[in-house]
Amino acid sequence: MARIETPPSPFQKNLSNVLFFAVIGIGSLSLVVLGWQQRAPMHPLTALCFILSALSLLLFNRIEASKLGMALGALVAAIPFFIRQMTPHTAFNFFLIGLALVILDRPTKRWYHPSEFLLLIVVSTSAFVLMGYVYNASSFTQAARFNISMPFNTALGFLIFCLAAFVVRPQHGLMRTLTGEGLGSVTIRRLLPVSIVLPLALSVLSLQGQKAGIYGTEFGTAIYTLSVVMIFALVIWFNAKLLNQMDLKRKLAEEKVMEAARVKSDFTSMVSHELRTPLTVIKESVAIVYDETAGPINVDQKDFLDTAKRNVDRLGRLINAVLDYQKLESQPVTFTMVEQDLNKIIAEIGQSFILPLKSKGLRVQFELKPDLPFLKFDTDKITQVLINLINNAMKFTEKGTITLTSELSGDNAVKVAVTDQGIGIKKEDLGKLFESFSQISTGTGRQTGGTGLGLAISKKIIEKHNGQMNVSSVFGQGTTFYFILPVKERRSKDNP
Numbered sequence: 001m002a003r004i005e006t007p008p009s010p011f012q013k014n015l016s017n018v019l020f021f022a023v024i025g026i027g028s029l030s031l032v033v034l035g036w037q038q039r040a041p042m043h044p045l046t047a048l049c050f051i052l053s054a055l056s057l058l059l060f061n062r063i064e065a066s067k068l069g070m071a072l073g074a075l076v077a078a079i080p081f082f083i084r085q086m087t088p089h090t091a092f093n094f095f096l097i098g099l100a101l102v103i104l105d106r107p108t109k110r111w112y113h114p115s116e117f118l119l120l121i122v123v124s125t126s127a128f129v130l131m132g133y134v135y136n137a138s139s140f141t142q143a144a145r146f147n148i149s150m151p152f153n154t155a156l157g158f159l160i161f162c163l164a165a166f167v168v169r170p171q172h173g174l175m176r177t178l179t180g181e182g183l184g185s186v187t188i189r190r191l192l193p194v195s196i197v198l199p200l201a202l203s204v205l206s207l208q209g210q211k212a213g214i215y216g217t218e219f220g221t222a223i224y225t226l227s228v229v230m231i232f233a234l235v236i237w238f239n240a241k242l243l244n245q246m247d248l249k250r251k252l253a254e255e256k257v258m259e260a261a262r263v264k265s266d267f268t269s270m271v272s273h274e275l276r277t278p279l280t281v282i283k284e285s286v287a288i289v290y291d292e293t294a295g296p297i298n299v300d301q302k303d304f305l306d307t308a309k310r311n312v313d314r315l316g317r318l319i320n321a322v323l324d325y326q327k328l329e330s331q332p333v334t335f336t337m338v339e340q341d342l343n344k345i346i347a348e349i350g351q352s353f354i355l356p357l358k359s360k361g362l363r364v365q366f367e368l369k370p371d372l373p374f375l376k377f378d379t380d381k382i383t384q385v386l387i388n389l390i391n392n393a394m395k396f397t398e399k400g401t402i403t404l405t406s407e408l409s410g411d412n413a414v415k416v417a418v419t420d421q422g423i424g425i426k427k428e429d430l431g432k433l434f435e436s437f438s439q440i441s442t443g444t445g446r447q448t449g450g451t452g453l454g455l456a457i458s459k460k461i462i463e464k465h466n467g468q469m470n471v472s473s474v475f476g477q478g479t480t481f482y483f484i485l486p487v488k489e490r491r492s493k494d495n496p
Contacts, residue, residue, distance in 0.1 A: 045085050049094045050157055052076050056101050057161075060168050066105060073101025089150055093122045093158050100165065113173045119162045126150075126158040134200065135207060183243055190242075194235050202227050275319055283312045322453065335378040335464060342375050342382070342414060342485070343368045343406055349386045350404050353394075362397060367405045372414055373487045381461045388454040389418040389481045396479070397422035409484050413467075417482035425473040433471055434459045458483075 052072050059069035077098025080091030100115040100122075107113050129150045170179050178188055206224040209215055215223070288294050290305045297305070350364050357364055393402045400421030409415035425433070436456045462469040462483045473479040 043086060043090075045079070045083060046090060046094075046154055049076050049079055050161070052079075053094075053097055053101070053161055054164075057164055057168050060101070060104060070102050070104070073098045073104070076101065087150065089125065090154060093125060096122050097158075097161065097165075104165070104169065107172075113169075116166070116173045119165050122158050123162045126155040126162070129155040130159065131200075134204065183246060186246070187239055187243065190239050191235065194232070198231055199228060275315075279312065279316060279319065283309075283316065286312060335381060337376045337378055339374050339376045340379065341372075342377070342416065343370075343372055345379060345382060346386065346404055346406055346416065349383060349390065353390050353402075357394065357402065360394065361399055362394065363401050365401050365403045367403060369407045372406060372408065375414060375485050375487060377465055377485060378461075381464075385458040385461050385483065386416075386418070388458045392454060392481065393418055393420035393422065393479070396420065400478075405482075412487045413484050414487060415482055415484045417480050419478065419480040421478045424475040424477050425471070425479055426475050430471060430473065434469070455481075 053076050056069040056072035056076065059072065060066050075098070077095050079098075080086055080094050084091070086094070096118045100118040104113075104115045106115075130152070133152050133155075166175050169175065177185060178192070179185065202224050206220045210217055210220045286305055286309050289297065290302065290309060346368060347366065350366060353364055390402065390404075397420040402421075403417075403419040405415075405417040405419065407415050434455050436453055459469045462485070465485055467483055467485040469481070469483040471479065471481050
C-alpha cells in the first residue's frame with residue numbers, strides 16, 4: 001500500500017544536524033587521523049573505508065547528491081572483496097555498511113528499512129567487542145564460535161558511524177520514533193539513555209568491587225540486581241508522572257478548543273436566527289412595493305427593487321445554509337429513514353432541472369442502472385444533496401452535458417455520481433472543497449457566488465447516512481462528485 005512519508009520536523013532536523021556533524025567530524029575522521037599517526041592501531045585500508053563511508057553520509061545529507069552517496073556505499077561494500085587485507089569481521093562490517101548505504105532510501109512494501117537491520121548487526125558486533133574492553137576481559141570476544149576480535153578504535157568507529165547513519169534520515173524507522181514529538185517518543189528519549197548507561201555503569205562498579213575483594217560474587221550480583229530494579233522503578237514512575245501531566249495538559253487544551261467551538265457555534269446560530277426576523281420584514285416590504293400593492297412605481301424603481309429582492313433572497317439562502325450546517329455539526333438531527341427507490345428520486349430531481357439547464361445551453365443525461373436494491377434514506381436530505389451537486393455542476397459548466405449516474409458499488413452499496421464537462425478543479429484545491437465556507441478559484445477571474453457551505457452540508461448528510469462522499473476532477477475537462485450509500489442490511493431467517 002502506498003504511503004507518503006512526512007518530512008522531518010524542525011526538532012528532527014536540528015537533532016540530525018547536530019549529531020551528524022558531531023559524529024562525522026569528531027568520531028570517524030578523528031579515529032582515522034589517530035590511526036595514521038600510530039597513536040591507535042588502524043589499518044590504512046580500514047581508515048580509507050571510514051573516510052569513504054563518512055563522505056557517503058555527507059552526500060546523503062544533501063538529497064540531490066544521494067546517488068553519488070550510493071555509489072560510494074557500493075565501493076565500500078566492494079573493497080573488502082577485492083583487497084583482502086582486513087580481518088574477516090572488519091571486512092564483514094564494512095560490507096554491511098556499504099550495502100546499507102546503497103539501500104538507505106529503499107523501504108520495503110510495508111515501509112520497513114532493511115538498511116537499519118544491517119546497521120543494527122554492525123552495532124551489535126561492535127558493542128560486543130567494546131564491552132570486552134570495558135570489562136577488561138580479553139577472552140570475552142574470543143569465546144568458542146564467537147571470535148570477533150577487533151581493535152578498540154575500529155569497533156568504536158563502527159558504533160559512531162552507525163549512529164550517524166541512523167541520524168542522517170531522522171524521518172525513517174527507528175529515528176522517526178526516537179525524534180518524534182508524541183508521548184511515545186518522549187518516553188523513549190527519557191528511558192533509552194538510562195537503560196543503556198545504567199546497567200553498564202552498575203555492572204562495572206559491581207565487577208570492580210568483586211575484584212577488589214570488597215564483597216563476593218553472590219553479594220555483588222544481588223546488589224547489582226537490586227540497584228537496577230530500584231532505579232528503573234524510579235525512572236518509570238517519574239516518566240509515568242510526567243506523561244500524566246502531559247496528558248492532563250492535552251485534555252485541558254482539547255476542552256478549551258471544544259468550548260471555543262461551542263461558543264462560536266452558539267454565536268453563529270444566534271446571529272443567524274436574529275437576522276431572520278428583520279430579513280423577513282425587509283423581504284415582505286420589498287415584495288409589497290415591487291408588486292405595486294402600495295402604489296405604482298416606475299421602471300427604474302422596479303429595477304432597483306429587483307436588485308434588492310435578489311440580494312435579500314441570497315442573504316436568506318446564506319442564513320439557511322449556516323443554520324443547516326450548524327444543526328448537522330453540533331446538534332442531533334432527526335432523519336426520516338424510509339426504504340425506497342433511489343433511481344426514482346434521481347430521475348425526478350434531474351427532470352426538474354431540464355428547463356434551467358436548457359436556458360443555459362446545457363442538457364441532462366441519465367445513466368441509471370435498473371433493478372438497484374432499495375435503500376433506506378431520508379428523501380428530503382438526499383434531495384438536498386442532489387440539488388446541491390447539480391447546482392454546483394451548472395455553476396461551473398458553460399456548455400455540454402451534466403450526467404447523473406447510479407450503479408452498484410461492491411455487493412452492499414450504491415454509488416451516485418453527478419458529472420459535468422465544466423472547467424474542472426485544480427489538484428491542489430480538491431482537499432478544500434468540503435471545508436465550510438470554502439471558495440476555490442475558478443481560474444477564469446469570474447465570481448461564482450454561493451455560500452461555500454453546500455458541499456460541506458452535503459458531505460455531512462451523506463456521513464449521517466453512514467455513507468461516503470468524494471470528488472474526482474481533471475482541470476479543464478470536468479468534475480465528478482459522487483456519494484456511496486450502504487444497502488439496507490438483509491434480514492436473516494432467524495431475525496425477520
